Amino acid sequence: xxxxxxxxxxxxxxxxxxxxxxxxxxxxxxxxxxxxxxxxxxxxxxxxxxxxxxxxxxxxxxxxxxxxxxxxxxxxxxxxxxxxxxxxxxxxxxxxxxxxxxxxxxxxxxxxxxxxxxxxxxxxxxxxxxxxxxxxxxxxxxxxxxxxxxxxxxxxxxxxxxxxxxxxxxxxxxxxxxxxxxxxxxxxxxxxxxxxxxxxxxxxxxxxxxxxxxxxxxxxxxxxxxxxxxxxxxxxxxxxxxxxxxxxxxxxxxxxxxxxxxxxxxxxxxxxxxxxxxxxxxxxxxxxxxxxxxxxxxxxxxxxxxxxxxxxxxxxxxxxxxxxxxxxxxxxxxxxxxxxxxxxxxxxxxxxxxxxxxxxxxxxxxxxxxxxxxxxxxxxxxxxxxxxxxxxxxxxxxxxxxxxxxxxxxxxxxxxxxxxxxxxxxxxxxxxxxxxxxxxxxxxxxxxxxxxxxxxxxxxxxxxxxxxxxxxxxxxxxxxxxxxxxxxxxxxxxxxxxxxxxxxxxxxxxxxxxxxxxxxxxxxxxxxxxxxxxxxxxxxxxxxxxxxxxxxxxxxxxxxxxxxxxxxxxxxxxxxxxxxxxxxxxxxxxxxx
Amino acid sequence: xxxxxxxxxxxxxxxxxxxxxxxxxxxxxxxxxxxxxxxxxxxxxxxxxxxxxxxxxxxxxxxxxxxxxxxxxxxxxxxxxxxxxxxxxxxxxxxxxxxxxx
Numbered sequence: 296x297x298x299x300x301x302x303x304x305x306x307x308x309x310x311x312x313x314x315x316x317x318x319x320x321x322x323x324x325x326x327x328x329x330x331x332x333x334x335x336x337x338x339x340x341x342x343x344x345x346x347x348x349x350x351x352x353x354x355x356x357x358x359x360x361x362x363x364x365x366x367x368x369x370x371x372x373x374x375x376x377x378x379x380x381x382x383x384x385x386x387x388x389x390x391x392x393x394x395x396x397x398x399x400x401x402x403x404x405x406x407x408x409x410x411x412x413x414x415x416x417x418x419x420x421x422x423x424x425x426x427x428x429x430x431x432x433x434x435x436x437x438x439x440x441x442x443x444x445x446x447x448x449x450x451x452x453x454x455x456x457x458x459x460x461x462x463x464x465x466x467x468x469x470x471x472x473x474x475x476x477x478x479x480x481x482x483x484x485x486x487x488x489x490x491x492x493x494x495x496x497x498x499x500x501x502x503x504x505x506x507x508x509x510x511x512x513x514x515x516x517x518x519x520x521x522x523x524x525x526x527x528x529x530x531x532x533x534x535x536x537x538x539x540x541x542x543x544x545x546x547x548x549x550x551x552x553x554x555x556x557x558x559x560x561x562x563x564x565x566x567x568x569x570x571x572x573x574x575x576x577x578x579x580x581x582x583x584x585x586x587x588x589x590x591x592x593x594x595x596x597x598x599x600x601x602x603x604x605x606x607x608x609x610x611x612x613x614x615x616x617x618x619x620x621x622x623x624x625x626x627x628x629x630x631x632x633x634x635x636x637x638x639x640x641x642x643x644x645x646x647x648x649x650x651x652x653x654x655x656x657x658x659x660x661x662x663x664x665x666x667x668x669x670x671x672x673x674x675x676x677x678x679x680x681x682x683x684x685x686x687x688x689x690x691x692x693x694x695x696x697x698x699x700x701x702x703x704x705x706x707x708x709x710x711x712x713x714x715x716x717x718x719x720x721x722x723x724x725x726x727x728x729x730x731x732x733x734x735x736x737x738x739x740x741x742x743x744x745x746x747x748x749x750x751x752x753x754x755x756x757x758x759x760x761x762x763x764x765x766x767x768x769x770x771x772x773x774x775x776x777x778x779x780x781x782x783x784x785x786x787x788x789x790x791x792x793x794x795x796x797x798x799x800x801x802x803x804x805x806x807x808x809x810x811x812x813x814x815x816x817x818x819x820x821x822x823x824x825x826x827x828x829x830x831x832x833x834x835x836x837x838x839x840x841x842x843x844x845x846x847x848x849x850x851x852x853x854x855x856x857x858x859x860x861x862x863x864x865x866x867x868x869x870x871x872x873x874x875x876x877x878x879x880x881x882x883x884x885x886x887x888x
Numbered sequence: 889x890x891x892x893x894x895x896x897x898x899x900x901x902x903x904x905x906x907x908x909x910x911x912x913x914x915x916x917x918x919x920x921x922x923x924x925x926x927x928x929x930x931x932x933x934x935x936x937x938x939x940x941x942x943x944x945x946x947x948x949x950x951x952x953x954x955x956x957x958x959x960x961x962x963x964x965x966x967x968x969x970x971x972x973x974x975x976x977x978x979x980x981x982x983x984x985x986x987x988x989x990x
Contacts, residue, residue: 867982868911868919875907 298345299369301338302379303422305331306414313408324404325394328411332390335414336383343376357428365485370424377621377765378421378553381628385545386414388745392636393537395741396643406446406535413439413542420550425486426475429554433471433518436547437464443542444534456530463527467517474510478561481507491560499564508561508568511554512575519551519605522579526814528602532594536639539594544601544635545628552608552624556617563615573613573696577703580606582812584710588717589809591801592649593638596718600674601631603707607689610700616692618768623685625765626756630673630682633749637667640742641722644735651718652800656727657735662743664723666750671719673753675712675784678777684757687777688768694776705783712787720795728799895936902929916970916980920963927959 309331313324358365390410397403416439419432437460445457479485481503482493497504515521520528531543542548555562555572562569580603587599604627611620640663642649658664673682686708693701727733737743755761762768794802807813862873902925909922931952938948970980977985 867985871907872911875911 298338298341299371299422302335302342302383303369303415303418305334305338306411306418310408310411310415313404313411318404318408321403324407328407329387329390329394331411332383332387332414335418336387339379339383342371343380345371354424365425365427367428368424368486369422370487371422373766374553374556374621375421377625379418380765381625382414382417382421382546385628385632385749386410386417386541388748389537389541389632389636392540392639392742392745393535395739396537396639397535400535402446406443409439409443409446410537410541413443413547417546417550421553423557424488426478426490427485429557430468430472430475433468433514433550433554436518436550437461437468440464440531440542440547443538444531446535446538447533450533452530453533456527456533460527460531463520463524464517467513467515467524470510470513471517474507474513477503477507477510487557490558494560494564497561497564500566504561504565505567508565509571511558511561512568512572515551515555515609516575517551518554519548519609520579520602521551521575521606521609522582523814525579525583525602526811526818529595529598529811532592532598536594536635536642539598540632540635540639543598544631548601548605549608549624549628552605552612552620555609555612556621559612559617562612569613569615571613573610573700576606576608576610576613577700578606579603580610580707581703581710582606584707584714585808586811588710588714589801589803589805590714591651593641593651593654593718593722594635594649596651596714597631597634597638600634600711600715603711604631604674607686607704607707610704611689611692614689614692614696614700616689616696618766619685619688619692621766622688622762622768623682625762626673626681626685626753629749629756630670630753633666633670633746633753634674636742636746636749637663637670640738640746641667641735643738643742645729645731646734648729648731651721653729654722654727654732655725655729656723656732658723660735660737662737662746666743666746667723668719669750669753671715675715675788676708676780677784678781679757680754681752681756683777683781684762687780690780691774691776694774705780708780709783709787712784713791716788716791717795720792721798725797892936892940895940896933899929899933899936902926902932914981914983916973916982919982920966920970923966924959924963927955931955 306328309327312327317324317327354366354368356364357367390407393406393410397406400406413436416432416435420429420436423429423432441457441461444460445453447453475485478490478497482490482496484490484493497507517524520526528543528548532539534543562572583599583602583606587596587603590596590599604623608620608623608627611617611623640660641654641657644657644660644663645654648654669680673680676683676686690701690704690708693704727735752761810816864870906922906925906929909925910919913919913922934948934952934955936948938946938952941948973985974980979985
């Protein structure tokens with residue numbers, strides 16, 4: 296069997312075994328899952344080292360209706376190899392981390408089954424060579440996310456959050472499906488290669504192309520939590536922290552960006568759509584950065600930070616800089632997973648306390664602090680760490696393409712530095728603000744080792760010697776953009792430090808930001824009223840349209856019966872009269888007609 | 889000259905009177921008398937047709953004999969029924985015997 300198939304299907308086998316046989320046997324399930332992901336990692340390194348041409352495209356027939364053929368095909372090219380490695384590397388580290396983090400959880404077996412299912416689904420998206428296959432795995436990823444967010448299903452919040460995630464995704468997928476259908480109908484193919492051949496039928500710069508591109512983008516809006524469907528990601532933090540690290544930071548939410556990069560050749564011919572994409576990315580980046588400055592739960596801050604960085608990636612796609620977007624995706628996967636796992640370590644050390652104002656003084660955890668610092672600096676775009684290179688690649692593209700978007704990106708960079716400084720200062724520096732923080736001590740090795748292993752690429756992933764294996768980037772041009780960006784970040788660090796050093800509580804309270812710009816309340820209002828309206832409409836239809844028809848029929852029958860009953864007088868003479876009348880009528884008809 | 893039409897008219901009037909009596913009288917025995925009158929009207933029209941027909945068969949006359957006989961038998965049976973009904977219901981008013989009312 297070829298290596299790519301091993302990469303893809305080992306986690307599926309693991310998920311199946313765990314789901315069917317070993318769900319109750321926690322350590323065995325964990326073992327199966329970890330073994331599967333290690334095999335997958337090994338195979339993916341093997342695939343990476345193989346040249347593209349040899350791997351090419353492999354295909355299993357899946358669906359065949361007349362001359363419509365859908366295959367489970369694996370596309371192995373530079374893009375998918377890069378993404379595959381990210382998914383397997385981060386996945387392996389999260390699996391190892393989870394063994395320690397989820398120790399003692401009653402659903403540990405179920406958790407690892409979910410993780411394996413997710414690995415399978417995500418790799419399916421990475422390898423997909425046609426839209427239908429991608430859509431199938433797209434939905435599967437949504438299912439895995441649902442299962443993992445709602446892992447602690449017996450509590451109130453997780454199932455609601457899981458529902459919210461799935462529904463928001465579904466809304467996006469609705470548009471996505473229409474886009475796929477539109478492209479299929481126009482170009483006659485759902486395979487990426489076939490679509491590329493027939494791209495002329497969509498027509499460059501045509502309305503059709505723009506509509507198709509925007510509909511496809513809907514899928515990314517849902518999956519990558521762009522405005523206005525961003526509301527599910529912060530709630531998804533109800534899931535265990537390893538899940539947040541793997542799915543809602545590094546991989547699944549990046550799937551939207553990956554998809555856009557994959558079908559960039561379709562987006563290229565619709566510049567209007569690209570403008571829309573750019574603006575939505577920019578809005579998302581700025582909006583979530585603003586909200587993050589006022590959040591008090593460590594995971595929520597990181598969630599909004601993820602939203603902001605995803606906004607950057609989408610913005611980059613809109614700026615026709617898909618390599619910059621993928622670059623940022625790769626570096627982000629490393630440092631965001633690092634940050635989330637680090638926050639998990641902090642939460643674990645503080646006995647599941649997540650409020651940053653109840654932490655403080657945690658610099659006594661050496662590994663956690665140092666790696667978290669590296670992750671923070673990478674995220675802010677501190678010079679010469681990985682985030683610096685990728686973020687600046689995007690900002691340079693913005694500077695040349697659209698000045699307003701550049702300033703928005705810069706503003707988001709300033710805010711990123713601000714709220715991350717706030718987070719670091721409040722959580723790690725100063726004095727302990729609670730009993731749990733005082734008792735905190737460093738986490739087990741199985742938890743800090745992944746942190747260290749992630750810190751290394753977070754630092755060096757930006758350099759040519761590393762990244763040239765994954766992407767082909769445009770050559771560096773001297774520009775003053777990196778200096779401006781670093782200045783913005785520096786300003787943010789200074790502002791955050793000044794405002795939050797040595798504080799016991801937040802000195803600033805900006806209600807709209809703290810209340811996430813009231814998006815949730817607005818959506819609840821919208822849904823409540825549309826549902827109300829729909830309910831009334833249905834009641835009306837049921838009562839007066841369908842009900843009237845039924846009542847007419849029944850009333851008519853009753854009326855006819857009533858009339859006929861008048862003939863049954865029981866009176867002999869009445870019957871005789873009717874008899875006579877009938878004879879007369881008969882005579883009339885016989886004689887005179 | 890008395891024509892066929894005159895006889896038929898009289899016969900029709902007899903029939904109508906008899907039918908009206910059946911419909912409008914409440915006493916069973918009087919209803920029965922109306923019934924008899926209807927039969928006799930039919931007899932009259934039969935005899936008239938037979939008299940004015942040019943065939944020598946006189947079929948109508950023959951049929952009238954049969955009808956009178958059958959009427960007599962029917963009256964016997966009918967009166968027997970009325971007597972039985974009177975014994976059961978103690979009334980001859982037809983409105984009180986409306987057992988067929990739904």
